[in-house]
Amino acid sequence: EADIYQTPRYLVIGTGKKITLECSQTMGHDKMYWYQQDPGMELHLIHYSYGVNSTEKGDLSSESTVSRIRTEHFPLTLESARPSHTSQYLCASSILNYEQYFGPGTRLTVT
């Protein structure tokens, strides 16, 4: 089983709150990714990182931001949550040209 962790697993929060979704991996992977999935839809890449201090936006526009200060840690932050941010967020990591290892996901509901 892959060593990639996400917390919290479930979060229900009110509009306007700041939230941070945590993602950590202990495999020493340089590459890390955040995906968003709405029910019945594809996984869409919203952020990725190729190493410390490297972050890029993905294919799907997102109001969230990410940081990569340490290799093992890739948190995602929403400064002001809105109902449109309700979704499932999956974190993943990989090494060059190999499969991605996924965390268990965070299911976010903004009321």
Next chain:
Amino acid sequence: ILNVEQSPQSLHVQEGDSTNFTCSFPSSNFYALHWYRWETAKSPEALFVMTLNGDEKKKGRISATLNTKEGYSYLYIKGSQPEDSATYLCALISNFGNEKLTFGTGTRLTIIP
């Protein structure tokens, strides 16, 4: 944005039967193709990474083939078992040089005991 399509969207198969489903992608943008299995309440798990035209890969009762010239990959499951029930995702890495995965919507497979 690349268009990765999977068919069918969902499938019900009797236990013991074999089945297959398709992933289609733009052949001109091919670099690599990944297959993942995503069981309910678990994380997506990699099955295969395929890079060469004509590749055939196998893991137990599951196998996959790749045709990069015509832009498709097939996933086969032989002798389906209840534990095969999951959503099967394919994802394309394009030749744009950025190693980003573009996922299809998946095929949701249910095995009927």
